[in-house]
Amino acid sequence: MTVxxxxxxxxxxxTLHYEVRGRGPLLLLIPGGTGGAASFDGIADDLAAAYTVATYDPRGMARSTLxxxxxxxxxxxxxxDAYRMLELLSPGEPALVLGVSSGAIAALHLLTAHPERVARVVAHEPPVVEVLPDAAEHRVLITHVRETxxxxxxxxxxxxxxxxxxxxGDATEPKDGLELPPRAAAxxxxxxxxxxxxxxxxxxGFMSYAPDVRRLEGLSDRLVLAGGQDSPGELPYRAAAFLAERLGTEFQHFPGGHVGLTTHxxxxxEHLRRILRDSGAEGQARERTAC
Structure with missing residues (x-):
């Protein structure tokens, strides 16, 4: 295990807590849900063989204080916050970014706000429900959650x-939540x-966010939208897939479901590395880093 x-x-x-390991082009990992930097422990060491991997606790989570x-x-x-991390760790150079769930929403906004700082964004199941035709129903859900x-x-x-x-129509608990690897359980x-x-x-704050679709259309060559193989029909998957369709981009499938990062x-x-390698973003970022 890399320290x-x-x-x-x-x-x-x-004040944000962050961790950096490895060498090579910067790959910033933005966690979602209640996951902080530790949610990437299962992939960070392997990725560090090819990248400078940066992870952090989002503001208000774990060791990042408000x-x-x-x-x-x-x-x-x-x-x-993600932009400030890029400025600190890769000043002036476009970086690679992975965002998962709510972290993928932050990654989408990062791309539209600072496209010059991003070589590629992989957004795994951002629950951008405002893009869906039935968005009004999901606004009711958010209100219901807050009131409850x-x-x-x-x-x-x-x-x-x-x-x-x-x-x-699915009343069962998500399968991804049944068994967790030891690190996740800890x-x-x-x-x-x-x-x-x-x-x-x-x-x-996040599920009421409406991405700038027109802006994303002009940046779609730097964006990979993705979902879990076990997720079709679930709300975050639906939103991500619908956005990919609107942008006219291919939708990628990762192993597992919404929390495939944790369960697989x-x-x-490995799938993330393949996407970055096949898209050419890895080589582009490496060339800029070497200049």
Whole structure:
């Protein structure tokens, strides 16, 4: 296991914890959900053989602290955090970016706000539900989650949220949640500790986000939208696939479901490398790094 270099970065309203390992073109990994830098432990070491891999805890999660713990959370601010990481670790050079779930939403905004800093974005199941024809239904879901959190508490709100993400007519729990690798299981306490912040701040702030589709159309050659092989029909997959269709780009499938990064880390990492290699982004970023 590679021992990462650990640092902290002061940004607007927060201090970010980050970790860097490896050599080569910068690959910034943006976590989603309640995952922080540790959610990439299963793939970071292998990727570090070819890249400088940077991971971090998003503001308010794990070791990244907020100046105001009650502050509302906005996609643009989280994307600016990612931009500040790029400026710190790869000043002036376009980088490779992977974002998962809510982290993929931040990655989409990063691409539209700072395209000159991004060689390629791989966005795995960003739940950009505002692009869907039935977006109004999902606005109701978000309101229901917030109201349930206020009146009944965390776990009932999580139940409402999870039910809204499942395939239509599917009353079972997602298969990806049944068994976790040891590293993921060890993060369970941290995950539970961050849930109130995630449900109360991240879910409403991110799932109400509408990406600039017209802007993304002009940048689609730098964007790879992806979903899990086991996810078709689930809300984040539907949103990502619909966006790919609107942009006229190929939709990639990763092993596992929405949390394939956690349940199938080796296969997930290998598929990511294949996408970057086949797209030519890896070579382009490497050439710029060598200049």
């Amino acid at each position: 990462p270099t650990i640092g902290s970065l002061r940004v607007n309203g927060a 100046d105001d713990p009650e502050a509302e959370q906005h996609v643009a601010e989280h994307a600016d 959190l206020r009146t009944q508490g965390l776990m009932p709100a999580m139940a409402v949220f999870a039910a809204g993400l499942r395939k239509e 993060r369970a306490d941290q995950t539970m500790g961050d849930l109130p912040y995630f449900v109360g701040r991240i879910v409403p 880390p080796e296969e997930f990492g």
